[in-house]
Amino acid sequence: MRFRVWTRQAILFMGLVTALWISIALPVVAQEVNEPRFDQEGNLLRPEVGYREWVYVGTPLTPNDMNGGKAPFPEFHSVYIRPSDWAHYKKTGTFRDGTMLVKELISVGSKVATSGQGYFMGEFIGLEATIKSAKRFPNEPGNWAYFSFTPEGSPMMSQEWKPHGGPFKDKSPAFPTAACAACHQAAAAEDMVFTQYYPVLRAAKPKK
Ligand code: HEC
Structure with missing residues (x-):
């Protein structure tokens, strides 16, 4: 026993x-x-699709047919913020050091539904990200750096096209300031983030 x-x-x-x-x-x-993952050369590795479970802040839409057939960022942009950065924004109304936002590009799939004519989401065709880090990007305006995993020639409707996540790039360098940050700095409403197009963030901002 x-x-x-x-x-x-x-x-x-x-x-x-x-x-x-x-x-x-x-x-x-x-x-x-x-957590964003970087390789030794400082490239940002493509974030896991877990960002679709982050906090969703808004969907700007730049359809190709309103942009001479080829929008710079086609077409729907679903923008997400990391949950911990969202919690900080909700409390303080500011983007803390380390904040990460992801913008997923989705094609217009159909222009008609039973609800009427319009733009309806099709397939995932691109992925961009931005990260604010004083330590990693001390010389960038606002310490924001910008990354793109969107393949050349997207929207990818070629043979290679695999819906639901590919064939995106595996990693991205921080883009030159002039390529991305300059426009954000000039036109975005709040600390280089386009909150004017994100009603979820505007509604969450603490009232003074
Ligand atoms: C000519 C202006 C312009 C340039 C250049 C530009 N963007 Fe943006 N970006 C915008 C606008 C406007 C929005 C918000 C509306 C939208 O998504 O269309 C935005 C939103 C974003 C967002 C969502 C978070 C945020 O800051 O609002 C990311 C991520 C992003 N851009 C990445 C990039 C990357 C990567 C590049 C460079 C390859 C880039 N952008 C270049 C205008 C620009």
């Missing part, structure tokens, strides 16, 4: 160790999913 008591205790102990491990490891894993 001694043996059985020992086994029971051993099982109990293993159970406790597992529970402890899970409670420590799980938050770390959850955090890593949302």
